[in-house]
Amino acid sequence: xxxxxxxxWAKRPAASVAASWVILAGAAxxxxxxxxxxxxxxxxxxxxFSQAFRWIALGTLAxxxxxxxASREIxxxxxxxxxxxLLLIGVGLMLMAEADxxxxxxxxxxxxSLSAYLLVGFLREPRSAEAALKYxxxxxxxxxxxxxxxxxxxxxxxxxxxxxLRAGVGGMAEPMAGALLLATALMLAGLAFxxxxxxxxxxxxxxxxxxxxxxxxxxxxxxxxxGLALLLRILTALEPVWPMVAPVVLALxxxxxxxxxxxxxxxxxxxxxxxxxxxxxxxxxLIGVAVHTRLSVEALVLxxxxxxxxxxxxxxxxxxxxxxxGSESLEAFRGLSRRAPALALVMTLLLLSLAGIPPxxxxxxxxxxxxxxxxxxxxWLAVAGVINxxxxxxxxxxxxRLMYFAEAAPETAGARLHPALALRVALGVCTAPTLLLxxxxxxxxxxxxxxxx
Amino acid sequence: MxxxxxxxPLIGMxxxxxxxxxxxxxxxxxxxxxxxAALLVALQAAGGFDPSSTAIQFREHLSWxxxxxxxxxxxxxxxxxxxVLLTALLSFLACIGSxxxxxxxxxxxxxxxxxxxxxxxxxxxxxxxxxxxxxxxxLVPMYFLIGxxxxxxxxxxxxxxxxxxxxxxxxxxxAILALSFNTQPHTFDLLALRETGPxxxxxxxxxxxxxxxxxxxxxxxxxxxxxxxxxxxVDAPTPxxxxxxxxxxxxxxxGFFRISYPxxxxxxxxxSWTMGLLGMINIVYGAFVAMAQTDFxxxxxxxxxxxxxxxxxxxxxxxxEGLNGAMLQMFSHGLITGAMFLLVxxxxxxxxxxxxxxxxxxxxxxPVYGGFLIFFSLGSLGLPGLSGFxxxxxxxxxxxxxxxxxxxxxxxxxxxxxAAAYNLKxxxxxxxxxxxTRWQSLxxxxxxxxxxxxxxxxLTLAVGLYPLLILRLQDGALRQLIASITGQ
Numbered sequence: 001x002x003x004x005x006x007x008x009w010a011k012r013p014a015a016s017v018a019a020s021w022v023i024l025a026g027a028a029x030x031x032x033x034x035x036x037x038x039x040x041x042x043x044x045x046x047x048x049f050s051q052a053f054r055w056i057a058l059g060t061l062a063x064x065x066x067x068x069x070a071s072r073e074i075x076x077x078x079x080x081x082x083x084x085x086l087l088l089i090g091v092g093l094m095l096m097a098e099a100d101x102x103x104x105x106x107x108x109x110x111x112x113s114l115s116a117y118l119l120v121g122f123l124r125e126p127r128s129a130e131a132a133l134k135y136x137x138x139x140x141x142x143x144x145x146x147x148x149x150x151x152x153x154x155x156x157x158x159x160x161x162x163x164x165l166r167a168g169v170g171g172m173a174e175p176m177a178g179a180l181l182l183a184t185a186l187m188l189a190g191l192a193f194x195x196x197x198x199x200x201x202x203x204x205x206x207x208x209x210x211x212x213x214x215x216x217x218x219x220x221x222x223x224x225x226x227g228l229a230l231l232l233r234i235l236t237a238l239e240p241v242w243p244m245v246a247p248v249v250l251a252l253x254x255x256x257x258x259x260x261x262x263x264x265x266x267x268x269x270x271x272x273x274x275x276x277x278x279x280x281x282x283x284x285x286l287i288g289v290a291v292h293t294r295l296s297v298e299a300l301v302l303x304x305x306x307x308x309x310x311x312x313x314x315x316x317x318x319x320x321x322x323x324x325x326g327s328e329s330l331e332a333f334r335g336l337s338r339r340a341p342a343l344a345l346v347m348t349l350l351l352l353s354l355a356g357i358p359p360x361x362x363x364x365x366x367x368x369x370x371x372x373x374x375x376x377x378x379x380w381l382a383v384a385g386v387i388n389x390x391x392x393x394x395x396x397x398x399x400x401r402l403m404y405f406a407e408a409a410p411e412t413a414g415a416r417l418h419p420a421l422a423l424r425v426a427l428g429v430c431t432a433p434t435l436l437l438x439x440x441x442x443x444x445x446x447x448x449x450x451x452x453x
Numbered sequence: 454m455x456x457x458x459x460x461x462p463l464i465g466m467x468x469x470x471x472x473x474x475x476x477x478x479x480x481x482x483x484x485x486x487x488x489x490a491a492l493l494v495a496l497q498a499a500g501g502f503d504p505s506s507t508a509i510q511f512r513e514h515l516s517w518x519x520x521x522x523x524x525x526x527x528x529x530x531x532x533x534x535x536x537v538l539l540t541a542l543l544s545f546l547a548c549i550g551s552x553x554x555x556x557x558x559x560x561x562x563x564x565x566x567x568x569x570x571x572x573x574x575x576x577x578x579x580x581x582x583x584x585x586x587x588x589x590x591x592l593v594p595m596y597f598l599i600g601x602x603x604x605x606x607x608x609x610x611x612x613x614x615x616x617x618x619x620x621x622x623x624x625x626x627x628a629i630l631a632l633s634f635n636t637q638p639h640t641f642d643l644l645a646l647r648e649t650g651p652x653x654x655x656x657x658x659x660x661x662x663x664x665x666x667x668x669x670x671x672x673x674x675x676x677x678x679x680x681x682x683x684x685x686x687v688d689a690p691t692p693x694x695x696x697x698x699x700x701x702x703x704x705x706x707x708g709f710f711r712i713s714y715p716x717x718x719x720x721x722x723x724x725s726w727t728m729g730l731l732g733m734i735n736i737v738y739g740a741f742v743a744m745a746q747t748d749f750x751x752x753x754x755x756x757x758x759x760x761x762x763x764x765x766x767x768x769x770x771x772x773x774e775g776l777n778g779a780m781l782q783m784f785s786h787g788l789i790t791g792a793m794f795l796l797v798x799x800x801x802x803x804x805x806x807x808x809x810x811x812x813x814x815x816x817x818x819x820p821v822y823g824g825f826l827i828f829f830s831l832g833s834l835g836l837p838g839l840s841g842f843x844x845x846x847x848x849x850x851x852x853x854x855x856x857x858x859x860x861x862x863x864x865x866x867x868x869x870x871x872a873a874a875y876n877l878k879x880x881x882x883x884x885x886x887x888x889x890t891r892w893q894s895l896x897x898x899x900x901x902x903x904x905x906x907x908x909x910x911x912l913t914l915a916v917g918l919y920p921l922l923i924l925r926l927q928d929g930a931l932r933q934l935i936a937s938i939t940g941q
Contacts, residue, residue, distance in 0.1 A: 357593065357619075358586040367582075368521075370627065375634040382627055390620040397596075397612060405600050405608050445520040 024062055044098040048451035052301050053097030053229045056308055060222045061090045063312045063426050067214035070422035072323045073123060074212050082122060089115045089222060096226035102150050102160040105230055106143075109194060112223055113139045119218070120211040131210020138203040139193060146190025152183035162237035169240050180241050185248070187234065195227035196279050197286065198255040205267075208275035213322055216271055217315030220278045225304050228285055232297065235289065242292065250381065253290045257283025257388045264395045268330050270318050273395060274311075277354065280392055281307060287369045287381055296372035301448050302441070303365030306353070306434070310362050313350040313430030317343060320419040320427075333399060335408025340417035344403045346431050353434045355396040356389050360438035454498055454511050455527040455577050458537075459570055461491040462544070466566035469559060477558045481551075484562040488545040488569065495541035502534055504925050507933045509579065509644065517583075522640050526580040531930030532710045535780065535923050536576045536703055539787045542908065543699040544569045547692035549905040550795055553802050554602055554690065561602060564594035565692070572700050576707060581629045581641040584712070585622070588668075591701065592618055595693065602690040610684035617681040621671035628664025631657075632716065643712065647937070650716030655723070662720035665713045672705030673761050676734045686754035687807075691798025694750070698757050699791035703783045706764045710780065710934070714768075718938035722771065726857055729769035733861040735762030736868035744875045749800070749807040749883070752875060753793045756833060759868055760786045760841075766865055767848035769858060771939055775851020776931045777924055782844035784923055785916060789832040789841055792909040796826050799902055800883075803895055809879065814888030819897040823884045825906050832913050834876040835869050839917035845869065 044050075064086060068074055074082055092111035099105040117139065121132025154160060156179055157168035169180065192200040208216040235242065235249075260280030267273035285307070288300025318328075320343055325332045337344040353362035366389065373382040419427070437444055465487025469480050502510055509528035517525040529537060544565075554561050567590065574587030592615055600611035633641050635657060636649040650658075671678045686694050714721045739759030746752035760782065767779025799822065801807055816823035832839040835846075852862040898906070916922055 352593065358589045363589075367626070367630070371630045371634060374627070374630045379627075379631070382630070386623040386627055390616065390623055393616055393619055397615060401600070401608060401612065404597065440518075442518045442520060445518065449520055 021065070024058060024065070028058055044095060044104055045100040046098060049229070049232075049297075049301075050094075050098040052448065052451055053225060054094050056225045056304060057090055057093040057097070057222060059308055060093070060218065060225070060312065061086060063308075063316070063429060064214050064218045064222075066422045066426040066429075067217055067312075067316055067319050070323070070420040070426070071212060071214050071319050074214070082119065085115045085119050086218070089119070089218065093222050093226040097229035099230060099233065100162050102153070102162075102165070105234070106147065106150060106190075108226075109146075109190065109230070110143060112194075112226065113143065116215075116219060116223065119215045120207050122215060123210075123212055128210045128212075131207045135203050135207040138200075142190045142193035142200055146187050149183045149186025149189065152179065152186065156180065156183060162233060165237045166239055169238055177241075177244065180238075181244050184238055184241055184245055188231075188245075188248075191227055191231050191234070192252070194223050195231065196224065196256075196282050198252055198259050198279075201256070201259070201279050204279060205272045205275040208271045208278075209269060209328075211271075213271065213315060213319045216274070217312050217319075220274065220311050220315065221308050224278070224282055224285070225308070228282075228289060228300065228304070232289055232300075235292070246290070246292075249286070249290045250378070253283055253286040253381065254384045255283075256280070256286060257384060259283075261388045261392045261395075264392070267395070269328050270321075270330055270333070271328055273330065274314060274318070277392070277395070278311065280388065281311070281354070283388065284366065284369055284385055287373055287385060290381065291372050291376045291378055293372060293376050295375055296369070298445075298448050299365065299368035299372045301451075302445065303362075303369055305444065306361040306365040306437070309430045309433045310350050310353045313427060313434065314347065314354065316423055316426045316430060317347040317350070320417065320423050323420070323423075324417050330399070330402060333402045334406045336403040336417070339408060340419070343417060343419060343427075346427050347403065348400050349431055349434060351396045351399050353438070355393045358438070361434045361441070362438070364438055364441045454494070454501075455513055455529065458491055458494045458498065458541075459527075459573055459577070461494060462487050462566040462569040462573070465490075466563050466570070469563045469566065472559065474559050480558050480562050484548050484551070484566060485545075487566055488541075488548040491569065491573070492541040492545045495538055498529065499534060499538055499926075502529070502926065504531065504929060507531065507929045512579075517580075521582075522638070522642075523582045524580050524642060525583060526642060526644075527577045527583075528579045529577060531927040532780070532934070533576045533707070534926050535784045536700075536707055537573060539703070539784055540569070540572045540576060540700050542912075543695060543787060543791050544572070546791070546795070546905045546908060547695040547699075549901060550695065550798065551692045552901060553798065554692075557601065561598070564597050568594040568598070568696065572696070572704070575704050579643045581633070581643060581646070581712070583641075584643075585626060585629060588622060588625075588704065589619075591704070592622075595697070595701070598693040599685060599689040603688040603693070604690070605688040606684065607688045610681075610688035613681045614685040617678075618671055621668040621678070624664045625668030628661045628668070631661050631664065643716070647715045651718050651937075653717070655719050658717040658720035659723060662713055662717045662724060665708065665717075666724070669705040669708040669713070670731075672708070673702060673765070674705070674758065675731050675761075675765065676738055676758070679735075679739075679758050682758060683751055683754045686757070686794075687748065687750045691794060691801070694794040694798070695791045698754070698794055699787040702757060702761055703787060706761065706768070706779070706783050709768055710776075710931075714938060715934060721938055725769045725771055725855075728765055729852060729855075729858045729861045732762045732765030732767075732769055732852075733865045733868075735759060735765060736865045737762075737871070740868040740871035740875065744871055744878070746875075747809055749809050749879065750794070750797045751807075752809070752879065753790065753797060756793075756872065756875065757786070757790050759872065760790065760833070762865070762868065763845050763848045766852045766858075766862065769861075770848070770851035770855050771935060772851040772854050773928070773932055773935060774847045774854070776935060777928060778844050778847025778849070778851055780927050780931060781840070781916075781920065781923055782848060785832075785840035785844045785913065788909045788913050788916075789829055789839075792825070792829045792906055792913075793833060795902070795905055795909075796822070796829065799898060804892065809882040812883045812889060812892070813886045814884070815892060815895065816884035818888055818892060818895050821898045821903065825898070825910065826884060827880055828910055829913070830876040830880050832917075834873045837917075838914075840913045840920070841917070843917060843920045 092108050095108035117136045159165050159168045196204045260276050264276035288296045321332050353360035356363045356366040370382040468483050512528040515525040571590035578584040596611050596615040743752050743755035763782045764779045767775040832841045835842045852858045
């Protein structure tokens with residue numbers, strides 16, 4: 001049931017798009033009927049948790065596919081290669097979420113990273129190349145650190161599979177505590193890079209700025225989701241070490257939240273702003289990891305689903321505006337409510353959902369995350385989350401303010417903005433669940449709860 | 454019945470959104486119909502309400518999010534019925550007064566009706582999650598209403614209102630979560646929490662109380678969390694100001710009656726002196742600052758701060774007179790200040806200034822306006838015979854009965870004196886004296902404006918002369934509340 005790798009290398013963009021859709025549809029069908037099992041010599045495990053993340057990966061791919069088709073930044077002749085890389089990343093994401101073995105974890109992460117480096121540098125401009133280079137160097141460094149941590153762990157336990165690791169670590173938690181802690185911390189470095197956790201977040205704004213908008217959208221959701229899944233699995237595998245690691249994870253969670261939200265306040269480039277907003281959102285998601293209870297994991301998955309729709313939708317709006325105006329500055333959104341009322345309304349809904357305003361889906365996610373923190377008696381984490389939400393509101397509302405209250409710049413005033421059909425579909429697909437699942441989250445909650453048992 | 458009440462403005466909003474932009478008359482009529490229908494349903498509910506029973510009436514209880522034990526739970530009792538009536542009435546009257554909005558009417562009325570859904574829902578909800586949803590639904594439309602159709606520094610004021618209020622309600626969210634997860638079984642149902650809440654330990658009750666307090670205090674507003682109010686009130690368009698002052702402030706006060714006091718009685722008693730102190734500060738400080746204003750609308754805004762202080766003082770007393778006074782003050786203040794903002798709006802529409810110095814002698818030029826202004830100024834000042842007096846008197850009596858609040862009560866009376874000063878100052882500067890020649894051709898109130906003000910006048914007088922009209926609705930529920938807190 002893995003997605004078949006088909007790089008559509010033919011220079012026929014329409015054909016490659018069609019082929020991609022067929023593959024995605026086939027994968028979705030296969031996913032629907034997939035049973036529970038261990039696959040591939042015990043390297044990956046297909047349990048309900050990974051099922052959820054497979055769906056998330058597929059969803060991400062589908063929407064980003066729409067964005068790539070609609071984006072004017074990526075030349076049609078390059079689309080075939082882009083889509084091929086996209087599908088490769090999809091495979092990597094799914095493998096990351098299902099990995100049951102350190103080797104598989106590393107391989108899948110590298111698969112995602114390498115394809116991502118290429119996609120970031122996709123535009124033939126210096127800025128894009130610089131962003132890709134920064135991403136590559138940073139990624140290579142963190143992956144090297146992670147490999148070192150993994151080898152330390154292997155040296156300590158002689159095991160690579162997660163289940164065996166857990167048994168092995170359990171026996172030596174006391175005598176080798178220092179070494180274990182070091183190994184875990186080093187491994188976390190690589191993961192932290194993938195999910196943009198502080199202090200490994202610094203590549204994010206530059207990479208997002210240089211990459212084409214659909215790629216930034218992909219990066220903001222896919223690797224974060226898969227990375228969090230892998231982080232959870234690794235931490236579960238290293239369960240006995242958790243008491244030592246917990247303070248670090250908690251501290252980094254708060255730092256990530258705060259840094260992302262505070263620095264976003266001063267951004268003027270939309271992609272950089274969304275990059276820092278992503279870092280802040282990852283902070284909230286990390287609450288689900290840091291609290292480490294069943295409710296928090298359920299909350300994590302729910303918020304990831306909500307986050308998928310919200311963030312991809314927001315990026316879809318950015319694609320629409322960048323297509324029309326060619327500008328990535330916040331100013332391009334000025335007066336959007338007059339030029340494209342429906343687009344402005346949709347963007348407002350998505351931004352409010354990101355800020356966590358009811359009755360939207362993003363609020364439900366935050367509600368559950370904070371609830372999980374309170375239930376686990378880590379109330380101060382919830383307080384930090386709440387304060388950050390208030391801070392984040394500032395820059396989300398800035399957006400709304402620009403769209404509705406400000407007058408459009410003279411050059412663009414009066415010009416109606418008509419998003420491409422693919423974008424409209426993407427926006428519809430993202431906004432409808434944000435509103436509907438926000439009002440009626442029951443069914444999806446039941447699905448997640450049933451799955452986690 | 455109650456879902457019908459919520460459905461009226463909601464359906465109205467959907468209809469308005471479906472119409473084309475240019476069908477302004479149709480949009481206005483639909484909005485009027487929707488708010489009028491809501492008012493009729495509210496009156497019908499009031500008619501069918503049984504004041505002798507303290508149970509929740511017109512209950513609606515549906516499962517909404519089963520995995521989290523959250524229900525769609527609506528109901529009214531003596532505490533919420535006056536507020537529901539006030540909201541429905543003010544929404545209808547402010548809708549009549551929205552004729553001064555001349556651009557982007559479709560968005561305006563859609564947001565207006567969404568706002569009404571949020572306000573009504575807050576008073577009807579009996580599930581904390583549902584309550585929070587409706588509470589937040591109020592914020593976004595109000596933000597847009599102030600920011601697009603307001604005047605002055607409208608963007609800044611709207612933004613301040615939004616972020617300030619949201620920050621407070623986020624802490625309220627934490628309190629809700631803490632309450633739910635610390636009680637067995639985990640529930641958000643207000644009625645169930647009334648039973649299990651008092652069993653919580655005092656420190657926990659105190660923390661949760663403070664969390665809710667922060668959310669409510671910003672709404673009421675309680676000094677020093679009041680700084681958003683003058684800006685928001687002054688820069689909002691007239692109908693939005695009416696709803697802000699008339700209803701939104703009451704949501705804060707209502708929160709104490711509905712949530713903090715019944716569920717956290719020990720914390721309520723612990724906090725009572727501080728509540729009284731804050732009430733006294735609101736009354737006196739608000740009055741003094743109102744006295745110093747030269748902008749008519751700003752003066753009324755600060756008078757709102759002052760009047761809400763009486764609500765706090767009554768709440769602090771935990772006596773039947775005090776709570777009745779507090780509840781009645783919420784109702785009465787809604788009527789009186791709502792009317793005052795409508796009057797300010799009338800003047801601003803004609804004169805395009807709100808500086809009190811710029812007016813003078815309008816009493817002769819616009820006698821009907823003058824009559825209304827005098828009436829409501831006297832109501833604001835607490836003239837016996839009008840509803841304001843009854844409410845303030847009851848609050849003070851209740852508070853005075855509690856020994857430790859006596860000094861605070863005596864200081865609060867000062868606020869009434871200052872209220873007289875600033876209200877009479879308004880009358881003098883606007884209506885009396887030589888006619889400022891700028892206003893030679895000022896038109897008096899037209900039929901629409903008279904229509905929006907007369908019901909408020911009649912009610913203020915009626916409640917002032919026969920307070921049982923409202924008191925009989927709320928007394929039973931309030932006495933039961935006090936009994937559950939103090940055991941008396």
